[in-house]
Amino acid sequence: MSLKFRGVDFIGFDALLTDDELLVRDTSRKFIEDNLIPIIEECNRAGRFPRELVKPMADLGFFGASLKGYGCAGMSNVEYGLVMQEMERGDSGVRSFVSVQSALVMYPIYAFGSDEQKQTWLPALQSGEKLGCFGLTEPDFGSNPGGMRTRARKVGKEYVLNGEKMWITSGSIANVAVIWAKVEDEDNKIRGFLVETDRPGFKAEDIHGKWSLRASVTSGLSMQDVHIPESNLLPKSGGLKSPLMCLNQARYGIAWGALGAAMSCYDCALQYSILRKQFHDKPIASHQLVQEKLTWMINEITKAQLLVLQVGRLKDKDKAGAQHISMAKRNNVWMALECARKSRDILGANGVADEYPLMRHMMNLESVKTYEGTHDIHTLIIGQSVTGIDAF
Amino acid sequence: MKILVCMKQVPQKDAPLKLNESGTWIREDVSYEVNEPDAYALEEALRQKEKHGGEVVVITSGPARSQQVLREALAKGADRAIHLEDNAFVGLDALNTARAFAAAVKEEQFDLIFTGLQSDDYGYAQTGVVLAELLGWPHATIIMHIEKNDAGIRVKRELEAGFFQFVDMPLPAVLTIQSGINKLRYATLIGIKQAKNKPLRKVAMADVQSALSTNLQKIERLYVPQKTKQTQFLEGPAAEIAKKLVDKLRNEVRVL
Numbered sequence: 001m002s003l004k005f006r007g008v009d010f011i012g013f014d015a016l017l018t019d020d021e022l023l024v025r026d027t028s029r030k031f032i033e034d035n036l037i038p039i040i041e042e043c044n045r046a047g048r049f050p051r052e053l054v055k056p057m058a059d060l061g062f063f064g065a066s067l068k069g070y071g072c073a074g075m076s077n078v079e080y081g082l083v084m085q086e087m088e089r090g091d092s093g094v095r096s097f098v099s100v101q102s103a104l105v106m107y108p109i110y111a112f113g114s115d116e117q118k119q120t121w122l123p124a125l126q127s128g129e130k131l132g133c134f135g136l137t138e139p140d141f142g143s144n145p146g147g148m149r150t151r152a153r154k155v156g157k158e159y160v161l162n163g164e165k166m167w168i169t170s171g172s173i174a175n176v177a178v179i180w181a182k183v184e185d186e187d188n189k190i191r192g193f194l195v196e197t198d199r200p201g202f203k204a205e206d207i208h209g210k211w212s213l214r215a216s217v218t219s220g221l222s223m224q225d226v227h228i229p230e231s232n233l234l235p236k237s238g239g240l241k242s243p244l245m246c247l248n249q250a251r252y253g254i255a256w257g258a259l260g261a262a263m264s265c266y267d268c269a270l271q272y273s274i275l276r277k278q279f280h281d282k283p284i285a286s287h288q289l290v291q292e293k294l295t296w297m298i299n300e301i302t303k304a305q306l307l308v309l310q311v312g313r314l315k316d317k318d319k320a321g322a323q324h325i326s327m328a329k330r331n332n333v334w335m336a337l338e339c340a341r342k343s344r345d346i347l348g349a350n351g352v353a354d355e356y357p358l359m360r361h362m363m364n365l366e367s368v369k370t371y372e373g374t375h376d377i378h379t380l381i382i383g384q385s386v387t388g389i390d391a392f
Numbered sequence: 393m394k395i396l397v398c399m400k401q402v403p404q405k406d407a408p409l410k411l412n413e414s415g416t417w418i419r420e421d422v423s424y425e426v427n428e429p430d431a432y433a434l435e436e437a438l439r440q441k442e443k444h445g446g447e448v449v450v451i452t453s454g455p456a457r458s459q460q461v462l463r464e465a466l467a468k469g470a471d472r473a474i475h476l477e478d479n480a481f482v483g484l485d486a487l488n489t490a491r492a493f494a495a496a497v498k499e500e501q502f503d504l505i506f507t508g509l510q511s512d513d514y515g516y517a518q519t520g521v522v523l524a525e526l527l528g529w530p531h532a533t534i535i536m537h538i539e540k541n542d543a544g545i546r547v548k549r550e551l552e553a554g555f556f557q558f559v560d561m562p563l564p565a566v567l568t569i570q571s572g573i574n575k576l577r578y579a580t581l582i583g584i585k586q587a588k589n590k591p592l593r594k595v596a597m598a599d600v601q602s603a604l605s606t607n608l609q610k611i612e613r614l615y616v617p618q619k620t621k622q623t624q625f626l627e628g629p630a631a632e633i634a635k636k637l638v639d640k641l642r643n644e645v646r647v648l
Contacts, residue, residue, distance in 0.1 A: 007404060007423070019463055020584055027467075027579045061581030073581035083581070 003271040003356075005033065005089065008263040010302045014250040016309060023364070024079045028086035031060060035318075036090040041354045043091075047208075050094065050215060058128030062087075062098055064106035070122035078312040081256035086258030088265045092364035093216035095257045100169045101125060103249035104338065105132030108178050108192055112234040112242060119192060124262060133174035133204075135165035135195075135221050136243045137139060142167075143377050144392075145242050148374050150223070152193060159183075159193060159233065161226040167371070170277040171219025178234075179223070180243050182354060192234035192242055201226040212367040214328070214360075228345040251372045255308045255328035259301065260366060261361045262336035266297040268356055269343035276347075289291075293342040300335040323385035326370070330378035337365040393446040393540070393563075395437040398493060398507040398519065399430040399465060401458040405512060410537050416611050417483075426461050431506025433569035435576050436538065437506050438469045444540055446503070447471045453481035453492055459592075466587035467579035478597040485609040486518035493519075494526045495603035496595045504545075505566045509534055516609075517568070518586070524566035531566040532559050577618070 007029070013021060035053055043050050057063065061073040066080040075083070080102075087095035106125050124130040133329035141147045148165025148285050161181055171177070172192055172343045177195045182188040195202060201224045211217060234242075273294065284290050311328045314320040340362035344351035369375050403409060404423040410418050437448045450465040452458050453476035462473035476492055484492065503610075505527075507520030517533070524531030536556065537548035544562040550570055551557055626633045642648040 004406065019460060023460070023467060023579065023584050024581060025580075027464075027584070031578050052615050059580065060578055071582075074585055075581055079581075231630070261520055 003268050005020050005037075005267055006027075006271075008267055008298070008301055010298050011340045013224075013302070013309075021076075021079050023084060024075065024246050025082040025086060025103070027060070028062075028083045029089070031056070032086050032090040035152065036087075036094060039165060040091050040094075040215060041360070043213075044093075044360050046194070047210070047214045049097065051173070051218050051255065053094070054128040054131070057098065058126065058360060063101045063114055063128060063283050064110070064122065064126050065102060067106060067110050067122070069104075069119060070110075071126040071298065072122070076312075077252065077315040080307065081253065081308060083230050084256040085114060085260035086388060087260065089260035091215050092328075092361065093213040094305070094370050095253075095260075096169050096213055096368075097216045099250050099253050100134055101132055103253055104134035105174075105176070107179055107249050108134075108234060108242070108246050109194070111245065112179075112192055113194075113220045114231070114234040114235050117232070117234070121194070123187040125176075128220060129243055130175040131170055132176045132178065133168050133170040133209075133219070133221075134246065135168055135171075137165060137167050138165045139164055139173075139220075140287070142303075143213050143374060148180065148182060148190070150179065150181040152183045152191070154185045154230070155227075157230050159230060160229050161193065161228065163223055165221040165223075167207070167212075168204070168219045168221050171221050172206050173217050174204070177221060178246075179221075183378065189238060190243065191242050192237035194229060194232045194234065194239040195223070195228055199226050206270050212363045214363075225381055231369065242320070244376075247372055248322055249331040252311065252320070252325045253313065254368060255325065255332045258329075258332040258336035258365065259304050259308060262297070262304065262332070262339040264299050265336070265339045265343035265358055265361055266301055267293070267296070269346040270294055272347050272350070272356075291345055293346055297339045297342055300339065304332045304335050306330075321385070323382055326373065326378040326381040326385075329373065330375055330382070334375060337362065340365055393440055393444050394501065395440060395446065395448050395502045396497060396502045396505045397430070397437045397450045397465070397470070398505065399424070399434065399450055399452045399461050400427040400508070400513075401454055401461045402427045402511055402513040408490075409537060411614055411616070415613055415615065417614060422462070424457060424463060427513075428459075429509050429510060429512075429569060429571045431509050431576055432571050432624055433506040434465050434468065434470065435574045436535075436569055437504075438577070439574060440504070440538065440540070441469075449474065449500070449502075451493060451496065452476070453478075453484070453489060455479045455482065458587055461590060463584075463587055464579055466590045466592070467583040468577055469583065469589065473592040474595060475592060476597075476600065481596055483607070483610075484604070485607040486516045487516075487522050488604045490519050490522040490526055491603045492600045492603075495600040502616050503563045505529075505564070507521055507566045507568050508573070509565070509570050520566050520568040527564075527566070529564050529566050530561050531568070532561060533568045534541045534570050535567045536570055538567065542601050577624045595614065 049297045064072040065075045068074040092158045109121050136145050138148050152159045152161050179195045183191050203222045204219045207218045273290050274283050278284050308328045311324050344358040384390050401424045404425045407422045410419045414456050441448050441520050448470045450470045451474040453460050453609050509518035532547050534550045535547050539546045546560050549557040
């Protein structure tokens with residue numbers, strides 16, 4: 001039995017959104033309902049990325065939606081966030097793919113790239129004709145990317161790249177990788193490079209056996225003496241700050257996305273609890289312990305909505321700090337994971353099967369809690385912000 | 393071709409409905425959406441325009457909230473919109489709604505006017521037909537397909553029991569469009585942005601008031617059907633029970 005999503009709005013949240021924002025959300029919702037929901041459980045079982053959705057998503061303008069020009073829609077941050085919410089209401093893996101394409105590939109080219117790089121890549125990435133991935137994390141450097149071992153060496157008019165990247169979303173399906181490496185001739189400063197994935201020495205191998213984000217591709221990248229022209233350096237990138245700026249974009253989208261996953265879980269559990277009868281033919285929604293769980297969820301979802309909306313409004317005014325985005329990501333992913341667990345509880349054994357989306361969301365959210373700055377790392381970013389003392 | 397599409401905002405199909413105090417309609421605080429057949433009418437108009445060129449104009453009547461229907465249509469590709477904006481439009485019957493539309497577009501020269509086959513809320517299926525009568529245009533209902541030719545158009549109508557009818561019509565004409573005849577497009581994110589710059593003309597109740605009269609049709613009472621369950625025990629000898637049972641099945645339940 002599948003339960004159709006009905007949206008979640010406890011305190012008239014929709015009244016805080018403009019007509020355009022509502023239209024963006026409803027259009028995205030309908031697209032996901034029509035195109036992703038019918039196939040997502042099959043994709044998740046098979047560990048298959050629904051590549052057939054790339055073109056339709058591109059046609060609607062989902063890639064690089066918040067960038068201006070190059071065929072991009074020029075959405076506000078709140079509008080972009082609502083798209084992410086609806087995507088992840090479908091599936092965190094598919095949302096991750098869109099986040100990477102938009103915030104981690106198109107954004108750095110947009111922010112740090114040359115005009116030529118922008119002209120070459122942005123329209124192709126927007127239209128889904130080309131796909132991208134983002135190589136920052138390494139096997140030995142996750143929370144501490146500054147320790148990375150990947151190196152770029154200038155040889156004549158080329159750079160030669162060597163190193164390993166790990167946990168790279170879309171790695172093996174990407175046409176271009178945004179690779180972060182320390183430049184030996186520049187005092188080991190971290191800079192970004194565009195590496196076409198068909199260059200000799202570049203290899204991407206998928207990570208198998210994932211219990212999470214099964215509908216997206218996750219790979220390890222290896223680069224052995226990969227030669228790229230010097231024009232592939234992202235000229236305006238410089239220092240760890242550059243990749244962190246990209247992560248800020250992505251983390252912001254994740255904060256909205258997690259909200260979508262939470263809504264999916266809550267709405268499913270709510271509908272189920274009214275239909276499911278136990279003890280004297282009464283719906284389990286009439287039981288106090290079930291009501292407590294539902295109340296907890298709607299309470300946290302409502303707070304999370306307000307939090308991320310305010311961060312979005314700040315971001316639209318260019319006033320959102322990293323600490324604000326950290327709070328939204330940290331809080332919303334945590335609360336979404338809790339919602340997945342509580343919803344699964346309410347559905348009992350039914351919650352374990354993939355007839356319902358709960359276990360899928362729960363397992364996906366374990367990754368979402370970990371990537372783009374773990375929950376704990378965001379704790380330290382907020383701690384640093386309020387105390388002024390760095391605890392890393 | 394210049395095509396006008398009449399669209400309506402209706403309560404969402406899945407939304408739980410609550411009746412208003414007087415029990416004559418539903419409460420305002422529900423979620424709304426585009427009337428489904430109207431969405432197909434818009435899609436058909438956009439496709440005709442893509443084939444033959446021209447302009448697609450959308451029109452609706454209703455309070456401020458109903459503007460969302462027009463915004464969505466503009467985002468999908470309609471060129472401009474007309475909003476008859478007033479709470480009072482909600483309560484108009486089909487005749488007066490058609491009169492209001494006719495009055496609002498009397499300066500325009502359309503080749504075709506599309507409406508959805510019927511609205512998902514009132515379900516009158518009359519507004520389009522009445523509008524044709526008011527304009528003195530021919531009309532055809534339950535349209536499945538439209539083909540332009542030299543003389544005008546050839547349309548395919550859905551009849552009952554799997555039968556279809558083909559009708560040749562001159563232009564201008566009014567067509568009421570059946571749901572499901574095409575595949576609806578989504579508004580693109582760029583389309584939503586561009587919709588902001590498209591013209592939207594507002595028409596006040598006062599502008600069309602002189603064309604209207606009192607409603608000829610009104611809803612007296614709306615109610616949720618009462619679910620009742622009664623158990624009766626038939627007693628006596630078997631033959632007598634069987635007789636009573638047959639009588640009940642034939643005359644009360646009427647299944648025999």
